Amino acid sequence: xxxxxxxxxILFLPLLSGLVGFISKYSSxxxxxxxxxxxxxxxxxxxxxxxxxxxxxxxxxxxxxIHIDRISSVLIVLVNLIxxxxxxxxxxxxxxxxGDKRYFAFLGFFIFSMLGLLMTNHLLLLFVFWExxxxxxxLLIGFWYQKESVPASAxxxxxxxxxxxxxxxxxxxxxxxxxxxxxxxxxxxxWTILPSILIAVGAFGKSAQLPFSGWLLKAMAGPxxxxxxxxxxxxxxAGVYLLVRVSxxxxxxxxxxxxxxxxxxxxYAAICAIVRHDIKKVLAFSxxxxxxxxxxxxxxxxxxxxxxxxxxxxxxxxxxxxxxxxVINFMCNAHKNDSRDMRYMGGLTSKLPWTCRSFILCSLAxxxxxxxxxxxxxxxxxxxxxxxxxxxxxxxxxxxxxxIFTTLLTAFYVARMVLLVFFGTPRTNxxxxxxxxxxxxxxxxxxLGVFSLFIFFNLNPxxxxxxxxEYMGFPIQHLEGSIIPFLSILMVISGFxxxxxxxKPGAKYTTTYLKNSQxxxxxxxxxxxxxxxxxLYRRVGIxxxxxxLAAAYLDRQVIDPMLHFVSIGSVVxxxxxxxxxxxxxxxxxxxxxxxxxxxxxxxxxxxxxxxxTQIIWLLVMVILILGWFIFF
Amino acid sequence: MNEWMxxxxxxxxxxxxxSGVFVVITKKNLIFILIGVELMLNAGNVLLAFFxxxxxxxxxxxxxxxxxxxxxxxxxxxxxxxxxxxxxQRVSNLEELQxxxxx
Numbered sequence: 001x002x003x004x005x006x007x008x009x010i011l012f013l014p015l016l017s018g019l020v021g022f023i024s025k026y027s028s029x030x031x032x033x034x035x036x037x038x039x040x041x042x043x044x045x046x047x048x049x050x051x052x053x054x055x056x057x058x059x060x061x062x063x064x065x066i067h068i069d070r071i072s073s074v075l076i077v078l079v080n081l082i083x084x085x086x087x088x089x090x091x092x093x094x095x096x097x098x099g100d101k102r103y104f105a106f107l108g109f110f111i112f113s114m115l116g117l118l119m120t121n122h123l124l125l126l127f128v129f130w131e132x133x134x135x136x137x138x139l140l141i142g143f144w145y146q147k148e149s150v151p152a153s154a155x156x157x158x159x160x161x162x163x164x165x166x167x168x169x170x171x172x173x174x175x176x177x178x179x180x181x182x183x184x185x186x187x188x189x190x191w192t193i194l195p196s197i198l199i200a201v202g203a204f205g206k207s208a209q210l211p212f213s214g215w216l217l218k219a220m221a222g223p224x225x226x227x228x229x230x231x232x233x234x235x236x237x238a239g240v241y242l243l244v245r246v247s248x249x250x251x252x253x254x255x256x257x258x259x260x261x262x263x264x265x266x267x268y269a270a271i272c273a274i275v276r277h278d279i280k281k282v283l284a285f286s287x288x289x290x291x292x293x294x295x296x297x298x299x300x301x302x303x304x305x306x307x308x309x310x311x312x313x314x315x316x317x318x319x320x321x322x323x324x325x326x327v328i329n330f331m332c333n334a335h336k337n338d339s340r341d342m343r344y345m346g347g348l349t350s351k352l353p354w355t356c357r358s359f360i361l362c363s364l365a366x367x368x369x370x371x372x373x374x375x376x377x378x379x380x381x382x383x384x385x386x387x388x389x390x391x392x393x394x395x396x397x398x399x400x401x402x403x404i405f406t407t408l409l410t411a412f413y414v415a416r417m418v419l420l421v422f423f424g425t426p427r428t429n430x431x432x433x434x435x436x437x438x439x440x441x442x443x444x445x446x447x448l449g450v451f452s453l454f455i456f457f458n459l460n461p462x463x464x465x466x467x468x469x470e471y472m473g474f475p476i477q478h479l480e481g482s483i484i485p486f487l488s489i490l491m492v493i494s495g496f497x498x499x500x501x502x503x504k505p506g507a508k509y510t511t512t513y514l515k516n517s518q519x520x521x522x523x524x525x526x527x528x529x530x531x532x533x534x535x536l537y538r539r540v541g542i543x544x545x546x547x548x549l550a551a552a553y554l555d556r557q558v559i560d561p562m563l564h565f566v567s568i569g570s571v572v573x574x575x576x577x578x579x580x581x582x583x584x585x586x587x588x589x590x591x592x593x594x595x596x597x598x599x600x601x602x603x604x605x606x607x608x609x610x611x612x613t614q615i616i617w618l619l620v621m622v623i624l625i626l627g628w629f630i631f632f
Numbered sequence: 633m634n635e636w637m638x639x640x641x642x643x644x645x646x647x648x649x650x651s652g653v654f655v656v657i658t659k660k661n662l663i664f665i666l667i668g669v670e671l672m673l674n675a676g677n678v679l680l681a682f683f684x685x686x687x688x689x690x691x692x693x694x695x696x697x698x699x700x701x702x703x704x705x706x707x708x709x710x711x712x713x714x715x716x717x718x719x720x721q722r723v724s725n726l727e728e729l730q731x732x733x734x735x
Contacts, residue, residue: 610727612658612726615653615657619653
């Protein structure tokens with residue numbers, strides 16, 4: 001019972017503190033206190049090492065349950081920690097914004113939904129929290145709703161999510177119809193193909209896999225700390241989390257499909273990230289790419305590696321986004337033009353020393369350099385892909401090779417971003433704005449940067465697993481002497497070298513970056529537009545609109561006349577029927593009735609009015625009876 | 633008494649009965665109806681007397697005499713009732729008497 005209270009406290013404390021903060025003056029402090037208590041309690045939960053399970057009957061035959069095993073408890077700690085750091089950062093970042101009460105209330109609501117998502121293991125209940133998380137994301141993307149194009153972005157990203165959610169719901173309904181147990185985490189029974197694919201597509205939507213990737217770029221319209229928390233570290237990982245949970249239930253064909261999508265997404269997003277100028281968009285594409293890695297890991301059967309990458313990625317990507325927030329904040333004050341464009345940046349090391357250091361730490365983790373956390377987790381995914389390829393053969397080698405090649409692209413765009421933002425000389429005239437990195441701003445950054453080091457996850461810097469994975473109960477794989485770690489190190493270093501030769505301070509590209517920065521080749525333009533994904537959405541939307549117009553036209557021109565014809569016909573038919581009724585059915589009835597009435601009247605007239613008539617009839621009857629006896 | 637004469641007795645009885653029935657049916661006066669009833673009774677008496685010819689002990693003729701005596705008693709009582717009704721209600725007509733009874 002005390003465990004239930006503990007869980008409820010962890011779940012509702014962020015929401016409550018957000019709500020209380022909304023009506024009080026010190027919203028940020030209340031939120032931070034609430035979430036930090038939630039974090040402490042979740043640490044208790046994680047060190048307790050027990051599986052906690054509560055069940056209750058919702059309707060007959062559907063048992064909802066809260067189920068916290070080690071995977072959930074680790075992720076709950078993670079979500080609480082990142083949320084706490086982002087809240088601390090936001091308390092300074094949003095200080096001047098007059099909507100900050102609303103901001104902290106939304107964040108509390110988001111943390112609550114995310115924790116609920118991690119705590120439940122019933123698909124229907126999970127879907128409820130899934131939707132709440134989506135709603136929180138929508139509210140926070142549209143936080144600055146007064147700005148031009150922000151509401152449209154929020155709507156677009158919400159709508160794309162809805163399409164994927166519909167698929168998820170359809171999958172759940174199909175599973176329910178086919179009589180499968182909706183409790184994930186029970187003993188695995190293989191699902192049928194169709195619901196498995198639908199549920200996987202739903203997870204793709206949340207995790208921004210192809211073809212739903214575009215919404216994550218639209219989501220960058222929100223405040224940057226929100227992007228750090230929701231659109232990099234936690235919410236987008238919900239899809240990966242769902243896939244990890246359901247992966248024992250999925251048939252092999254669906255897993256192959258998931259692996260292919262994940263691999264294509266990671267490669268696609270890495271290519272797009274290379275040509276982008278907007279620092280947040282580059283980070284968004286890198287998030288999509290890393291999520292692609294996680295999805296790939298699930299597809300190839302290395303769910304533990306995916307979870308590991310989820311955790312490490314949450315730290316360094318949150319750090320990168322918070323660093324970008326500092327950069328944007330600085331540029332906003334110093335340049336006042338386009339605060340997110342890397343073309344106007346450059347040489348920011350001296351202006352933002354702490355931001356720069358933590359940003360570089362996180363970047364190296366993202367690139368997957370040895371000694372950093374990203375290397376460990378990415379390496380374990382690559383190993384999983386390689387094992388999958390050797391087991392399956394043929395086409396699977398393409399996936400594995402593409403994943404390894406993507407590490408080169410990753411290193412390339414990471415190095416490009418860091419070099420263009422922090423090194424060299426400023427490409428534009430910055431005003432003499434003195435940016436003060438307050439403690440509340442760089443404390444979370446430093447924490448996240450430090451957590452990007454390998455030491456917190458595995459003592460062996462070249463290992464490919466973690467004690468966390470062991471804690472979660474996955475078997476540790478020992479693969480010594482594999483070529484993969486060296487291959488990936490080689491790829492990362494060559495990516496760095498390539499990037500350095502192009503973007504090093506003073507190189508031709510950097511000096512002319514501001515003027516001729518538009519890509520000239522067709523592929524470059526294609527990648528800059530995100531492979532025309534936005535155009536694809538627009539086309540699909542227009543196509544659906546036109547389809548509905550055509551359906552409406554068809555309705556008016558064909559269905560309506562048919563309906564009119566049918567209704568008029570039925571009226572005419574009923575009139576004819578009424579006539580038939582009146583003459584053919586009522587006629588005989590009335591006729592027999594009137595005959596009977598006539599007879600009855602006659603016989604009634606015969607009946608005796610006085611004694612003499614009675615006597616007459618008496619005599620007649622006597623005569624008749626006598627006649628009967630005599631003549632028959 | 634021949635065979636052919638016996639039919640005349642039957643004709644007489646039938647005539648008496650029919651005329652009695654006719655009077656009972658057609659006449660409205662109570663006295664007439666009483667007379668009709670007496671006629672029908674006498675037709676019966678004629679038949680009793682006639683058919684006792686074929687009975688050596690002549691029970692039928694004795695029964696007929698009894699019946700005549702009883703008829704006298706009955707008619708005297710009936711007349712007395714009718715007179716009383718006439719005295720009280722001033723009615724001697726059958727239909728009027730029915731209306732009086734219905735009131």
